[in-house]
Amino acid sequence: MTQDEMKKAAGWAALEYVPAGSIIGVGTGSTVNHFIDALATIKDQIKGAVSSSEASSARLKELGIPLFDLNEIEDFAVYVDGADEIDPSMAMIKGGGAALTREKIVAAVAQRFVCIVDGTKTVEVMGQFPLPVEVIPMAREYVARELTKLGGKPVYREGVVTDNGNHILDVHELSIIAPKKLETQINAIVGVVTNGLFAERGADVLLIGTPDGVKTRKC
Numbered sequence: 001m002t003q004d005e006m007k008k009a010a011g012w013a014a015l016e017y018v019p020a021g022s023i024i025g026v027g028t029g030s031t032v033n034h035f036i037d038a039l040a041t042i043k044d045q046i047k048g049a050v051s052s053s054e055a056s057s058a059r060l061k062e063l064g065i066p067l068f069d070l071n072e073i074e075d076f077a078v079y080v081d082g083a084d085e086i087d088p089s090m091a092m093i094k095g096g097g098a099a100l101t102r103e104k105i106v107a108a109v110a111q112r113f114v115c116i117v118d119g120t121k122t123v124e125v126m127g128q129f130p131l132p133v134e135v136i137p138m139a140r141e142y143v144a145r146e147l148t149k150l151g152g153k154p155v156y157r158e159g160v161v162t163d164n165g166n167h168i169l170d171v172h173e174l175s176i177i178a179p180k181k182l183e184t185q186i187n188a189i190v191g192v193v194t195n196g197l198f199a200e201r202g203a204d205v206l207l208i209g210t211p212d213g214v215k216t217r218k219c
């Protein structure tokens with residue numbers, strides 16, 4: 001089974017968590033693209049979607065799923081998104097596709113976070129995947145120096161501008177033994193928009209695509 005087949009299996013399995021008649025929070029990435037395709041097959045049974053990126057909005061629109069502005073919604077039941085790494089406490093690293101800030105905002109409003117991954121994304125301790133940090137462009141070098149003081153090796157993701165017009169630093173070699181503390185510490189650096197640790201708001205349900213079928217973990 002290829003990695004993409006595992007992503008597809010997890011993406012389609014998430015349909016089970018979509019309540020009829022509701023607005024669905026939609027994340028970003030190759031796994032979510034499978035979920036969007038699945039969602040399109042039941043589009044007549046949902047109200048629509050609130051999206052976490054321009055890329056997902058374009059795909060949702062193309063498949064005829066109505067889009068809602070987050071400012072028009074007080075709350076909604078489910079947010080479905082992928083992850084770059086997820087640990088046993090359901091904390092995640094996200095942002096490999098540079099969509100971390102909007103993802104964190106949409107996830108914050110949702111009642112439930114359903115994370116969809118292929119079997120390569122589950123880890124005991126996070127940090128093998130470099131941690132993405134979205135920064136205001138003029139603060140990039142200052143933030144990089146502060147991240148170095150925290151023990152990381154920040155690398156500027158050249159050529160990438162986020163949907164919010166900002167830059168990304170990918171922080172290598174961080175030891176992520178206390179994800180909630182690190183999430184707060186990095187967010188406190190002036191010039192950081194947000195970082196890709198989703199520990200304060202982790203996943204509630206995890207669907208893992210594996211060669212033996214989709215496995216489920218719940219908080």
Ligand SMILES: O=C[C@H](O)[C@H](O)[C@H](O)COP(=O)(O)O
Pocket residue numbers: 027028029030031032081082083084093094095096097098099100103
């Ligand atoms: O910014 C991108 C997101 O956080 C993605 O959800 C994450 O990178 C996982 O992406 P994929 O499903 O393509 O592996």
